[in-house]
Amino acid sequence: MNLWAQELEAGSKPRLLTNSTNRPTRAAIWSVDCRYLITSRDSYGDENTVLIRIDPTTGEAIDLTLGKGVKAAIWGDDQDVPDELVIGLNDRDPRYHDLWVINLETGKRRLLYEANDGHLVSVDWIDGDWQLVLRNLIQPDGGNTYDLRLPGQKGWKPFLSFSFEESQAGSAPLGFDRNATCLYGLLNIKDGLPCLVRWRNEDLQSCKEDCPYELVYQSESGTLGVEL
16 A cells, blocks of 8 residues: 545546555645645554655655654644644653654754653644643543643643543543633533533633633534544
């Protein structure tokens, strides 16, 4: 299995972009401006993934990350900075993924966050920069705790805790809107029907772990998907 590209005009023929003969090519995503395709590969199942940038007009493929012994993962992108990706790399310490901002044009990267514990940290593009906003720690019983860092602040504060069942049902904070006025999240903690909620920034400034939220949408079925 390989990647192909086809123009939308009637009569256009597919063009081969990859030429793998020993292992199937993995699925690809578009960069936010559709300038490039981003895919990955590993070495025969070792789960150490390399991120690859493909130019769909020429088929040129360039490795964005190191080729051996490192697991790379996409962490974030944003339409305001289409030439950047936030990626996680465990090249410094195999246990943890440091977060880097990588330029899709040049391949140059800069360190955003050095991970030294078991937290998973999420980022949003806010006020013209990548900012750390949430960190998640999986508990021994399978539940999750979340700490919050408001845009422009440095310290973390406890925010939300979910049981194993609530976490499995999809309960989690998602991220801020573009102006950082509200933090959105999914909750599935009562009747098995997920809902979309939001916390206003001004409330988050002063509240403790029991921050009031607003109901945005209540699902009438068993699933709910959100794209911020």
